[in-house]
Amino acid sequence: MAAGLAGVLLLLLLLFLRLAARGPAPAAAAKMKVVEEPNAFGLNNPFLPQTNRLQPKREPSPLSGPAHLFRLSGKCFSLVESTYKYEFCPFHNVTQHEQTFRWNAYSGILGIWQEWEITNNTFTGMWMRDGDSCRSRSRQSKVELTCGKSNRLAHVSEPSTCVYALTFETPLVCHPHSLLVYPTLPEALQQRWGQVEQELADDLITPQVSEAQWGPLLAPNRCSISFLHLQGYEKSLRALFEDAGYLKGPGEKEPTQQEGGTTGLGFETLDNCKKAHSELSKEIKRLASLLSQHHIPHAKPTETSHSEHLGQHSPTDGVSEQLRGDPGLRGNTS
Numbered sequence: 001m002a003a004g005l006a007g008v009l010l011l012l013l014l015l016f017l018r019l020a021a022r023g024p025a026p027a028a029a030a031k032m033k034v035v036e037e038p039n040a041f042g043l044n045n046p047f048l049p050q051t052n053r054l055q056p057k058r059e060p061s062p063l064s065g066p067a068h069l070f071r072l073s074g075k076c077f078s079l080v081e082s083t084y085k086y087e088f089c090p091f092h093n094v095t096q097h098e099q100t101f102r103w104n105a106y107s108g109i110l111g112i113w114q115e116w117e118i119t120n121n122t123f124t125g126m127w128m129r130d131g132d133s134c135r136s137r138s139r140q141s142k143v144e145l146t147c148g149k150s151n152r153l154a155h156v157s158e159p160s161t162c163v164y165a166l167t168f169e170t171p172l173v174c175h176p177h178s179l180l181v182y183p184t185l186p187e188a189l190q191q192r193w194g195q196v197e198q199e200l201a202d203d204l205i206t207p208q209v210s211e212a213q214w215g216p217l218l219a220p221n222r223c224s225i226s227f228l229h230l231q232g233y234e235k236s237l238r239a240l241f242e243d244a245g246y247l248k249g250p251g252e253k254e255p256t257q258q259e260g261g262t263t264g265l266g267f268e269t270l271d272n273c274k275k276a277h278s279e280l281s282k283e284i285k286r287l288a289s290l291l292s293q294h295h296i297p298h299a300k301p302t303e304t305s306h307s308e309h310l311g312q313h314s315p316t317d318g319v320s321e322q323l324r325g326d327p328g329l330r331g332n333t334s
Contacts, residue, residue, distance in 0.1 A: 057130045057138070060092050060113040064245045065123055066184055068172055072151065077168065079153040086110075086156045088166055094128045094141040108132040110164050111141035116246045121237070123179040123246075134162035141166055147174035181241070189244055196236045203290055206232045 063070055072090035079086050085097045093112045098105040111128025118124065124144065131139030141164040148154065148169025155167040173179055182190065199205045241247045291297075 054095065054107065054109055056093065056109055056112055058112060061115065061248075062245065063091055065116055066179060068178070069170075072170070072172070075151075077151060077153040079156055081156050086153065086166070088143060088153050088168060090126070090143075090168075094131070094143070094164065094166065108139070110139045115248045116241075117142065118181060118241055118246060121181050123181060131162075137162065139164070143168050145170065145173045145179065147171065181246070185240075185244055189240055192240055193237070196233065196240070199236075200233045202294065204287070204294075205236065207234070 063073060069090070076087050076089040080099065083099050085099050087095045091113050094110040095108065096110050097107045109131045111131040113126065114129045115127050116123050117127055126143040128141040128143065129138065139162045143166040146167060146169050149171060151170045153166060154169045157165050159165050182193065185193065200207065238247060242249050
């Protein structure tokens with residue numbers, strides 16, 4: 001019996017010595033974190049080359065729009081569709097991460113916060129542009145805001161190549177007035193909006209701007225629209241929204257190529273040019289009559305022939321200067 005007890009003690013002693021030789025177990029072993037996204041673990045790894053991380057082309061635009069939505073800034077909302085995880089970070093960006101174990105699983109930027117989409121004087125969506133390159137352009141996403149019980153990314157689709165449509169639900173937009181543009185404007189721009197509405201009521205501006213309606217200022221090579229003082233209601237409001245920072249001007253956007261289309265505002269034939277010029281002349285007479293009825297002083301444009309417009313005068317001649325209106329706009333004309 002004594003021999004058996006000695007054997008047991010010897011075995012216990014050997015086991016103790018083996019455990020002591022291994023050292024204490026690491027404290028963090030019991031708290032090991034399981035990586036749920038194996039393809040994205042290295043995106044922010046400082047030891048990886050810079051080319052292996054997500055590379056935004058620019059900084060997001062400043063916060064703008066309804067102030068009660070600013071609380072969403074700094075938060076991100078994700079949705080897994082098929083083998084991709086989409087992440088929407090309001091006022092920041094939209095990203096996509098492929099949920100596979102492929103060695104070259106895709107992770108990229110689908111757009112960076114740029115501007116609002118405004119329809120009927122209401123904020124209807126957020127545009128994320130200047131994402132990763134896609135053929136000859138950049139990826140872009142439009143995020144539609146809809147009423148929901150909680151903040152969540154509800155749906156993602158790709159209606160056209162490299163253009164994504166996201167639906168974001170939030171209780172912050174459930175009130176019928178939560179997305180109206182007017183209440184978000186500073187007082188000075190609200191007053192300016194009121195002036196635009198008054199001009200529309202007095203028939204001093206038209207509801208919409210038509211390129212053919214405003215007509216051409218004929219240059220030697222083509223017809224180009226440059227009557228910037230003849231602005232319609234929608235164009236005036238757009239300029240107001242741009243000044244508020246809700247929309248970006250044409251020079252601040254990435255140029256979009258249209259298949260089979262041409263760039264610029266032009267007229268394909270001389271007949272179209274003459275027709276547009278005739279329509280413009282009628283519109284000028286109508287506006288001049290309205291100005292006279294309201295006893296508003298105005299300068300009468302100098303009459304010129306079509307041939308003079310076509311080649312004998314440049315857009316900087318006297319007639320063009322009168323039609324162009326405010327000299328402060330000269331540097332912005334096309």
